[in-house]
Amino acid sequence: MDYNFAYLDEQSKRAIRRSLLKAVAIPGHQIPFASREMPLPYGWGTGGIQLTAAIIGKDDVLKVIDQGADDTTNAVSIRQFFARVAGVASTTKTRLASIIQTRHRIPETALQGGQIMVYQVPMPEPLFKLEPRRTETRMLHALGDYSLMYLQLYDHITRYGRVAIGYDYPVMVHDRYLMSPSPIPAFDVPKMHMSPALQLFGAGREKRLYAVPPYTRVVPLAFADYPFAPVQAQAPCAICGSSSSYKDEIILDDRGTRQYVCSDTDYCEQHPC
């Protein structure tokens, strides 16, 4: 059976591109879009796949990572999906990719101009847990009133002595909109700031997309006397020895012996031991 190029029909892709243009024009602002049914369940990256489908061309080189790894089920499936419906080349090398679809990580290798990051987003609304009314969160965004989020940070410091948000750390985009960076670790948030790459975010179930254009300010929320300080594994990678990368913790036995390895498999392979 033959599909249209990149699975979605041309009108659907046009509609998504139009929303993407709007998103790029208003950095960090959530744009509603007509999210389609995709041949995989919500929560598996339907938003990211639709965005990738809308922007991918024949000459693109696609990289897909899931938790930093190129070889997990989800990453492999999505790569194969686009190989079949668009016939595009894929790669595991960050440097060689023109589009990188990702779940939960930003590659360790610095992104370059011309590259596009596509983030899979489960919940685009950063205030979701604090204010359940969508009408009200829209109002708060319109007014730029984010004291609610600061309140949560305040309570974190009070309760835990620090802002204990390990992933999906709230950020201000272009000094205007509060944005969920998707569930990437707080460790990765600084990579978003002034990135030369275009960053696109798609939430299929929630039918929202948003964007951070190249060279845009992305600043994590913090207090003057409690600056942004993401936690990081203290040990170097057990495989490549890198001490600057983000690590996965691997429990080795029942006594709790643990080992840390790079979460970014491509980076780990390239990194000289």
Place this chain on the structure above:
Amino acid sequence: MNILEVENLGKKFVLHLRGGWHLPVLQGVTFTVAAGECVAITGASGSGKSSLLRTLYGNYRSDSGTARLRTGQGMVDILQSSPREILALRRHVMAYASQFLRVIPRVSTLEIVAQPLMEQGLDQQVAGERAAAMLSALNLPRHLHSLPPATFSGGEQQRVNLARAFVGQHPLVMLDEPTASLDGDNAAVVQKLIMEAKHSGRAVLGVFHDPAMVRQVADRQYFIPSLSEHSHENPGLQ
């Protein structure tokens, strides 16, 4: 120099709950009070003595006449003053001690007496010191100052009320039966306070139940002629 000039003051109650019954209380009341003078209002029981004081204090509204009070800005008609103007007059020009003490529960006696001074712009400490001195002058011992007056005896409550009226040094002090529930010693203190007020050029207007007191403090008396048809001063509203 007159502090207060009352002319043709009239007051009646209209009792809608009793089918719109008109109850005249005061009619054609005309008198003056000069600086340094104490005027006693006299008249039969129910002749409207308390109502007159309340009307002059702005607590009751009047129907006719004028009541001009000397202020820093000249003579001001109390009866024509707006609520905010009356409040300003109460702050700076006239004080009034009713027979009943009405205060916020749980506020200390000292604070209640210091309040008129604070409203005149004195700072808390000075106001507190003067209030304490006034209470002590009225034989309210220091250990009572920090207590709310709700549990005080009738006489003690009345002295709190009097302390409030005298502490602010208002040019006109109006007293409604100030010694009604006081013993001889305390009545003498009140008499002394009235005399001091007069000597400092202030005016006192009072309703006194005790003829001896009238003879001792009053320079003149104003007799309210009795109106027919009424027997209560505050008919059935409370």
Place this chain on the structure above:
Amino acid sequence: MLTSSSQTHTPTPTTAPGPAIIAQSLHFRFGSQMVLRDVSLEVFPGEVLAIVGESGSGKSTLLNLLYGNLQPCQGSVHAIGNAGLQPLASLSQQTLRQLQRSRWGYVCQNPRDALRMAISASGNIIERPMAMGLRHYATLRQEARHWLEKVEIDPARLDDLPGTFSGGMLQRLQIARTLISQPALLYLDEPTSGLDVSVQAALLDLLRKLVSNEQMAVLLVTHDLAVARLLAQRIAVMRRGEIIEAGLADQVLDDPRHPYTQLLVSSVLPA
């Protein structure tokens, strides 16, 4: 040379501050039902105006109009903003919300409607300064402690969730959270209803102190005439959407003129 040596300094005349809010001839209807008819009022700094009347008389609707949450179908409200009195109808939603969270304060009957029950007591208190841009944790914390003491709550409860507080403490918390921005205009909607009598008395005393210390203009909606007498200098009596009688608090209560006010005053149960 532009300097002049003979410049005389005339002292600026000390004019009394004008009203903090003026309402002119407000009308409001729900569908065909006239809820408010020709309501006018003004409140000055340092003054408490009580709006009394039975439930259904339009008190709360009036308060909402004065707060900018509802728009009158006729008439206008001018309230103190960042630059003197401003007509509410001319304010953008953004300016209105900003004023509501800084220069004005609204204390509602049920503190649970205003408080964030999932945020600590101190977090609730410092929301306003944070919304206004204060981003220093230690300073915020100090402010929270200061205001907790001001409303007479044990500082040990600083980080407890409001759900663990009693009704009176919740109301104090709401008051602290509201007054922290030192509003020029305060709206109190039945602030002491639903509290025990002893708690009510303490709260009245607290409100009275705070109001007179901060020189706020206060609109107090209450059905309780005793509360109105103790807190307010002036009273406006509402009935069926109209102010039928207004004046000095003690005057309206001791010498009521309108038949309805007389009924209201005589209906109070003696303690």
